[in-house]
Amino acid sequence: MKLAFFAVVALASSLLAAAQGSPKPDNSPKPAACTTAGVRKEIRSLTDAEWSVVSSVVLAMNRDGWGRWFAYVHTQNFNTIHGNSQFFPFHRRFTIDYEQIAQRYSSSFYLPYWDTVSDYRAPQTSEVLTNKYIGGNGQGANGCVSDGFLANINVGYPNTHCLVRKFDKGDGIINSWYAPEYILSIIQRDTTMAQFRPDMEMSLHGAVHLGLGGDMIEQWSPNDFAFMVHHANMDRLWDQWQDNGNTWVMDGVDNKGANMTIDSQILAYNEPVSSVMQLGHGSACYYYDTNLPGDRNLPSQASAVAQSAVAKDKSNSSNGKKNNGEDSDGSKKTKRIVHPAKTNKPEIDDFFLGVASDVAAGVQQLNEDIKDSLEEVDQFFKDAFKGITKGLSKSLHKSAQNVVTTLPPNVLDKWFPKMAGLGKDIANNKVTGLKRPQKGHNIANKAVAAIPVPPTLGSKWAKMHKFDAAEVRRYNEKARQFVQDLQDAQYVPLK
Numbered sequence: 001m002k003l004a005f006f007a008v009v010a011l012a013s014s015l016l017a018a019a020q021g022s023p024k025p026d027n028s029p030k031p032a033a034c035t036t037a038g039v040r041k042e043i044r045s046l047t048d049a050e051w052s053v054v055s056s057v058v059l060a061m062n063r064d065g066w067g068r069w070f071a072y073v074h075t076q077n078f079n080t081i082h083g084n085s086q087f088f089p090f091h092r093r094f095t096i097d098y099e100q101i102a103q104r105y106s107s108s109f110y111l112p113y114w115d116t117v118s119d120y121r122a123p124q125t126s127e128v129l130t131n132k133y134i135g136g137n138g139q140g141a142n143g144c145v146s147d148g149f150l151a152n153i154n155v156g157y158p159n160t161h162c163l164v165r166k167f168d169k170g171d172g173i174i175n176s177w178y179a180p181e182y183i184l185s186i187i188q189r190d191t192t193m194a195q196f197r198p199d200m201e202m203s204l205h206g207a208v209h210l211g212l213g214g215d216m217i218e219q220w221s222p223n224d225f226a227f228m229v230h231h232a233n234m235d236r237l238w239d240q241w242q243d244n245g246n247t248w249v250m251d252g253v254d255n256k257g258a259n260m261t262i263d264s265q266i267l268a269y270n271e272p273v274s275s276v277m278q279l280g281h282g283s284a285c286y287y288y289d290t291n292l293p294g295d296r297n298l299p300s301q302a303s304a305v306a307q308s309a310v311a312k313d314k315s316n317s318s319n320g321k322k323n324n325g326e327d328s329d330g331s332k333k334t335k336r337i338v339h340p341a342k343t344n345k346p347e348i349d350d351f352f353l354g355v356a357s358d359v360a361a362g363v364q365q366l367n368e369d370i371k372d373s374l375e376e377v378d379q380f381f382k383d384a385f386k387g388i389t390k391g392l393s394k395s396l397h398k399s400a401q402n403v404v405t406t407l408p409p410n411v412l413d414k415w416f417p418k419m420a421g422l423g424k425d426i427a428n429n430k431v432t433g434l435k436r437p438q439k440g441h442n443i444a445n446k447a448v449a450a451i452p453v454p455p456t457l458g459s460k461w462a463k464m465h466k467f468d469a470a471e472v473r474r475y476n477e478k479a480r481q482f483v484q485d486l487q488d489a490q491y492v493p494l495k
């Protein structure tokens, strides 16, 4: 057993050593489109068969020492990959590394993500934290995870111990996370990596680590598979931001204060940042189910290649034959394409068709006249939202509509700058039939509590990351101000 572990570490170390040898390219070209790319899906939307592959591969990797290898790599690089512009590219590359190792076990492995934003109000009630998936709070004096597919496993770094979780509010409760409205606001406000990185790292990223506790608040947090599904989600949100006009945006500095560009090296990997900047290209041969190739605001040439790959896969599976990644002769030389569960950009169509049902649900108070002109309103959103909400997941889409139809223009200006103009058009009745609800209107039978105020990240967490305590406070204060401004505007969240 020990021998096997060292053999694995030796192999991985040699890969890493070889990786560190070559010089930094001065002008790395933008990477080519992947010939094939799989789809990372939300963990709860996996089929039983897909989840069975994921869970058994993760356990096998843990058994074979890969779990502690990734915990080790993360720990070794901890102080250089957090709190600076390495954060997003390193963690994207890290999840790719994990996924590629996992694909040695099963070629159909694609890392699922956990849409933590949809669970922000009461994270401990998430189905992801049940026996069906990754299990819940640790049990007993040591806080060992004892349900879900990771039940009673030992993890191996920095020493052998049971996998520990300790939910941060005590009594099995997790402090609230961040509402989709806040993430949407970050996506709309930020135009540089130097803004986007801390806005995300100091909010949702930290809150989820702290919420789960145990191994997740240590430098070796990759011991817990929760790390991977959480970081896949952070990566997905980066992709959403990128696809809203920031595809190639990389700036700010690294831990040494050197400027970061797409030609900088990803720490611990022998690759320029450019190799992971565009999903479906370079090293990043995957997409997220919320933003498939056909929905992307990408250069047409690149997405054409990806779209044709997906289309090919669609035609394969329409024969009733599942593409399992094997060539017709049964060999596994060719990388597979995972057929996406959702096809033909359902997000946008569902969203706009869904306007009518949202109205019925009492999201807006619309009178009979307004109902008559729903078609016009639909068309308005279709036109006006184009390019603004494209590529966003459903929860962000719905928040966008709720926000733009209910917040006054001055609040939109401050927090949702890309929708400020739409808000003004609605306020000035330029959109026939869509009447802004009265301030403080009461939605009958649909009383929803305000967005909870996000808790601070805590001094221990700040210290471990060498974050400036004042900076942590500043970001938390911004999130609190956001919640306050929405409350002052009598904003009623969707659920």
Ligand SMILES: [Cu+2]
Binding pocket: 074, 081, 082, 091
């Ligand atoms: Cu990390």
